[in-house]
């Protein structure tokens with residue numbers, strides 16, 4: 001459900017708790033930031049409590065599949081004792097990629113709530129929409145997007161800005177050393 005214009009009164013309460021749980025996902029994302037990982041965090045919530053939390057650990061684990069969503073889904077399945085995550089909501093700071101969206105649909109949580117959209121590579125409506133339209137997988141997740149979007153986006157932007165600045169500083173140093181070598 002991307003359309004936020006048809007909010008009813010009781011969504012007000014939902015929205016507040018979405019904010020709360022997204023704050024927890026953001027806390028995970030900040031752990032990723034500190035570990036020099038692309039700062040994405042996720043939590044899985046059931047019956048109003050967090051049953052799993054994870055941050056992106058691709059570099060730490062040297063595992064390209066170690067996205068926050070994948071790790072939190074595995075951990076949630078452990079907590080529930082079942083691969084079916086019915087009745088669960090996944091909160092993630094960035095729109096899930098196609099790999100994670102595929103995994104999400106297999107685990108069947110009721111809802112996916114994300115912070116900032118990813119128009120280039122997102123698979124919850126940004127680039128494609130695997131969560132709501134996946135005839136072979138036969139599960140539909142309700143989607144809420146844009147929860148604490150600015151905070152989620154700012155964290156990513158600051159991470160990539162820092163990475164660019166670092167790369168530029170390295171290039172400048174190499175150039176300087178080369179110039180000194182020629183002189």
Ligand SMILES: [Zn+2]
Nearest residue numbers: 067096097100
């Ligand atoms: Zn992913």
